[in-house]
Amino acid sequence: MTRQTSRSSARKRQPMAQRPQPRPTANRSQIGFVVLTALIVTLGLAVLTSAQAGGLTSPTAIPSSAIAAVPIIEPTATPTLEPSPTPIPPTPTEEHPGMPLVGIVAGHWGNDSGAECPDGVTEQQVNLDIARRVTEKLRARGVWTDLLQEFDSRLTNYRADVLLSIHADSCEPVDADPPASGFKVARSVASAIPTTEDRLVTCLIQEYAKATRMTFHENSITSDMTSYHSFSEVHADTPAAIVETGFLHLDYDMIVKQPDLPAQGIANGILCFLDNQP
Ligand SMILES: [Zn+2]
Incomplete structure (x- = not known):
């Protein structure tokens, strides 16, 4: 059974006097949600497979379509050593407290x-x-x-x-x-x-x-x-x-x-x- 056949039969069930209902927008967003979910699952599986393979797979192995559909999350910046709030003192000079x-x-x-x-x-x-x-x-x-x-x-x-x-x-x-x-x-x-x-x-x-x-x-x-x-x-x-x-x-x-x-x-x-x- 094709989708076209199904849609035709559905229309036939509508009463003739009734104005054709505009295509419900809810359906479009539901489809979009399903596609997005599928792509997220695909991406998740790809990442999982990559991790199981040792995590060495290049990110380019992920289908470009999946990357386009999933909101791009900016990679977290590599942790770097923040400069210390208090300056590191220079090499202390030789001190001899209390000694002549x-x-x-x-x-x-x-x-x-x-x-x-x-x-x-x-x-x-x-x-x-x-x-x-x-x-x-x-x-x-x-x-x-x-x-x-x-x-x-x-x-x-x-x-x-x-x-x-x-x-x-x-x-x-x-x-x-x-x-x-x-x-x-x-x-x-x-x-x-x-x-x-x-x-x-x-x-x-x-x-x-x-x-x-x-x-x-x-x-x-x-x-x-x-x-x-x-x-x-x-x-x-x-x-x-x-x-x-x-x-x-x-x-x-x-x-x-x-x-x-x-x-x-x-x-x-x-x-x-x-x-x-x-
Ligand atoms: Zn001398």
Whole structure:
């Protein structure tokens, strides 16, 4: 039986006097609903088949007619990591809450050899050996300590509780009276905090002499020490000093062969200063 036959027989059943009823619009929307439902079911089956096959079927496998009939649902945007509402802080700088900060410069390190001895030992090696020992001793006592090079970029406006540069004197025989033996400590001739820096110098002289039993060779302090370049580089409030641990020629046995003693004297001098703040 065809649809045309059915429709003809249906018309025949209508009374002749009655005006032909307009084709009910309900029928059209019902047909549309059925078609739409069929297409949705088709699409659903296609998606289900695709999923059962592993979900790797390309979306183009779905009949284009089905895609046209089904309302296009905008794909949900791929989840992306929204920027955090609070900005991520930059890499935190090294902080040492509650701990004193000390900078130790290993003289000539990173720049030149300094004084040179006939056996090949250089002042830079001796300075670095002692500076490393001082750093370890201070850290062991809870002091945050930076080990710095001669022209370390961190020295610019460096803020710390102490800055100390460690050097040693010549390996050449020096004709001097008293003999060129002993250590020296000096602060800046243009100090902005002379009282504070004098306390640092006094502590260093006292503790260094005690640890090494060396004498203070005051009359060989030169402008190279009192106008040392880092004094004008660090922050004006940073107490700074320079130490010459000894003469490499006559004090070789102490500063080269027993570097732990000068290192202990320097560390003790700094602790003396830190522990006796007015
Ligand atoms: Zn030097």
